[in-house]
Amino acid sequence: MGIRIESYAPCYLEAVVRLSLQAWTPVFDSMQRTMNVDVYQAFYPEHWRISQQAAVETVCAAEDTPVWLAIEEDTTVGFVAVKLHPEDCMGEIYMVAVDPAFQGRGIGTALLDFALDWMKDAGMEIAMVETGGDPGHAPARQTYEKVGFELWPVARYFKSL
Numbered sequence: 001m002g003i004r005i006e007s008y009a010p011c012y013l014e015a016v017v018r019l020s021l022q023a024w025t026p027v028f029d030s031m032q033r034t035m036n037v038d039v040y041q042a043f044y045p046e047h048w049r050i051s052q053q054a055a056v057e058t059v060c061a062a063e064d065t066p067v068w069l070a071i072e073e074d075t076t077v078g079f080v081a082v083k084l085h086p087e088d089c090m091g092e093i094y095m096v097a098v099d100p101a102f103q104g105r106g107i108g109t110a111l112l113d114f115a116l117d118w119m120k121d122a123g124m125e126i127a128m129v130e131t132g133g134d135p136g137h138a139p140a141r142q143t144y145e146k147v148g149f150e151l152w153p154v155a156r157y158f159k160s161l
Contacts, residue, residue, distance in 0.1 A: 002072055002073065003070050003072050003077070003107055003110055004072075005068050005069065005070055005071075005110065005111065006068065006071060007066070007068055007069075008060060008066075008067035008068060008069055010060070012069055012076055013057065013060055015075075016056060016060060016067075016069070016076060016079050017053050017056050017057065019077065019078065019079070019097055019098070020052065020053075020056050020095075021049055021052060021053065022099060022100050023097040023098055023099060023100055023103075024048075024052060024097060026136050027132070027134075027136040027137055028044075028048040028052075028136070029136060030132075030135050030136020030137070031048075031132065031134055031136060032048075033134075034134045034135070035134075035158070036158060036159075036160060039158045039159075042160065056095065059094065059095055060081075064083070064084075065081050065082065065094060066081070066082050066118070067079055067081045068111065068114060068118075070098070070107045070110060070111050072102065076099075077099045077101075077102040077107055078096070078097060078098035078099060078102065078107045078108065078111055079095070079096070079097060079111070080093065080095070080096045080111040080112065080115045081093075081094045081095040081096070082094060082118065082119060084119070084122060084124060086123070086124075088126075089123070089124055089125040089126065090124055090125070090126045090127065090128055091116075091118075091119030091124040091126075091127045091128070092128050093115055093127065093128070093129035093144075096108060096111055096112065096115075096129075096140075103139070108143045109143060109146055109147055112143065112144070113147060116147065127149070129144050131144065
């Protein structure tokens with residue numbers, strides 16, 4: 001694997017947004033199929049791509065959220081964003097995505113390992129990541145478990161009003 005991990009710079013924003021939206025398409029398709037239609041519409045009144053693009057742009061611009069890129073040759077193929085919660089000695093994998101054309105090659109694992117090492121070096125004692133329980137999130141859950149995350153079941157209920 002000829003991947004290098006480097007710090008985010010604004011010149012990579014377009015590539016990060018593009019690969020994120022491509023990577024998350026099956027996730028949002030799954031969510032739309034499995035979530036109550038009114039609740040889904042309330043979360044994404046225009047289209048999920050609009051809100052997710054804004055979320056990625058916000059994370060990439062946030063001074064308190066380090067972002068790293070996975071780059072192969074001159075192509076940005078993945079990214080990870082981390083938030084620290086020093087009051088809990090906890091680091092959070094806030095966002096992670098790998099371009100679908102490069103998935104299954106260990107890039108997500110490499111990004112997570114890098115981020116986890118960075119959290120430990122920053123003095124964090126635990127790491128956390130959240131994801132969905134629907135079929136679209138299954139690859140993410142597998143990757144998180146592969147690097148040693150353990151599932152702690154949480155029940156989150158939604159009801160349209």
